[in-house]
Amino acid sequence: MRRILLAPFMVLFLALAAPGLIGGALAQPAAGARGAISAEELELQRMLQGGRIEGRTTLPDAQSEVLIQPAGKAWRDFHNVTLAWVGGIAVGGMLLILIAFYLGRGKIMVEGGLSGRTIQRFNLLERANHWMVATCFIILGLTGLNLTFGRHLLLPIVGPEAFTAISLYGKILHNFLAFPFTLGIVLMLLLWVKDNIPNGRDIEWFKQGGGLIGKGHPKAGRFNAGQKMVFWITTLGGAAVAVSGYLLIFPFWGEFGVAEMQLAHIVHSIISVLMIAAMLAHIYIGSIGMQGAFDAMGTGQVDLNWAKEHHSLWVEEQQKREAAAPRGAQPAE
Numbered sequence: 001m002r003r004i005l006l007a008p009f010m011v012l013f014l015a016l017a018a019p020g021l022i023g024g025a026l027a028q029p030a031a032g033a034r035g036a037i038s039a040e041e042l043e044l045q046r047m048l049q050g051g052r053i054e055g056r057t058t059l060p061d062a063q064s065e066v067l068i069q070p071a072g073k074a075w076r077d078f079h080n081v082t083l084a085w086v087g088g089i090a091v092g093g094m095l096l097i098l099i100a101f102y103l104g105r106g107k108i109m110v111e112g113g114l115s116g117r118t119i120q121r122f123n124l125l126e127r128a129n130h131w132m133v134a135t136c137f138i139i140l141g142l143t144g145l146n147l148t149f150g151r152h153l154l155l156p157i158v159g160p161e162a163f164t165a166i167s168l169y170g171k172i173l174h175n176f177l178a179f180p181f182t183l184g185i186v187l188m189l190l191l192w193v194k195d196n197i198p199n200g201r202d203i204e205w206f207k208q209g210g211g212l213i214g215k216g217h218p219k220a221g222r223f224n225a226g227q228k229m230v231f232w233i234t235t236l237g238g239a240a241v242a243v244s245g246y247l248l249i250f251p252f253w254g255e256f257g258v259a260e261m262q263l264a265h266i267v268h269s270i271i272s273v274l275m276i277a278a279m280l281a282h283i284y285i286g287s288i289g290m291q292g293a294f295d296a297m298g299t300g301q302v303d304l305n306w307a308k309e310h311h312s313l314w315v316e317e318q319q320k321r322e323a324a325a326p327r328g329a330q331p332a333e
């Protein structure tokens with residue numbers, strides 16, 4: 001039915017689109033023919049000049065009435081060109097920066113050496129939630145990047161059959177892991193927001209290059225300014241990809257049309273690739289980039305000297321709390 005109703009528009013469009021007709025005939029209709037133009041033809045002319053072709057259908061789905069939507073071309077160009085460049089430069093550039101940093105600065109060591117005494121940094125709930133978010137994020141990132149770059153990078157290597165299977169299961173994983181990821185982000189916000197409110201010390205931390213550039217260790221509480229950035233990128237960026245992502249999973253929600261869907265896709269994909277780049281730096285510093293850092297999310301216990309160098313104010317606070325606690329009391333795990 002939809003096809004039947006749209007057919008006259010399609011025939012007219014194809015006829016007008018024959019060489020030179022669209023521009024010439026529509027811009028300057030022959031003087032004699034002007035009076036003979038019907039209301040329908042005028043409407044069609046208006047739509048063609050706007051580049052959008054829309055008909056009428058009896059289907060409940062209003063989207064099926066759109067035959068040609070010029071913004072779709074701009075959106076395709078965004079996906080194939082802009083996103084590929086932004087993603088390629090952000091992710092590739094960050095990897096190059098980290099390799100250069102590792103070669104130049106090397107692994108950041110605990111200057112005073114390991115003390116052999118430890119202090120509890122994260123409890124089991126905090127660690128389990130961190131790893132749930134991290135695992136979901138890495139799989140969401142890889143399956144998402146497959147949609148952006150897979151056809152160019154993976155398909156030529158693995159062949160069409162394997163690529164089809166990877167993309168199909170990848171898409172299913174992407175849809176389902178969205179839910180534990182969202183849950184983890186909300187829990188992360190509740191657990192850590194109180195220690196991540198920006199304050200004056202953060203400016204000082206940045207002024208001193210965070211101890212990453214140059215020597216010395218700026219004072220910091222439970223989270224330093226760099227970690228606060230990681231926290232807000234994770235929670236606010238995570239919220240933005242989640243909202244835009246759910247709009248893509250459940251399309252044409254409420255009054256949303258094609259233009260809004262395209263916007264949701266642009267927001268989702270751009271924020272995602274920028275987040276992936278930022279998280280590469282976080283993963284580097286939380287693993288091979290700094291001695292003693294991984295333990296915080298591994299066993300939950302960090303070396304006392306590491307803690308004093310990177311979070312001196314937090315250590316003082318913890319020690320005061322321990323001294324004030326009744327004898328024999330242990331910090332809760």
Ligand code: HEM
Nearest residue numbers: 137140141144145147148178241242245246248249269272
């Ligand atoms: C609640 C979380 C999320 C939801 C609901 C979600 C949903 C979606 C949906 C529906 C698509 C479109 C798939 C298609 O074209 O068939 C998509 C694409 C994509 N997602 Fe997610 N996603 C989420 C989180 C993430 C995260 C955390 C990342 C990055 C780490 C990410 C990266 C991407 C990328 C790169 C694309 C492909 C863009 C493209 O080239 O078209 N997503 N996502």
Ligand code: HEM
Nearest residue numbers: 133134137138227230231234279283286287293294296297
């Ligand atoms: C293999 C990957 C990862 C490793 C090795 C890693 C490691 C770590 C470590 C060691 C910490 C504790 C640092 C401290 O003592 O304060 C931490 C904290 C944190 N991680 Fe991860 N992480 C990984 C992936 C992720 C991902 C993918 C996300 C988010 C999507 C994330 C978000 C956070 C946040 C918000 C914090 C608290 C703020 C901070 O300390 O920077 N992590 N991570």
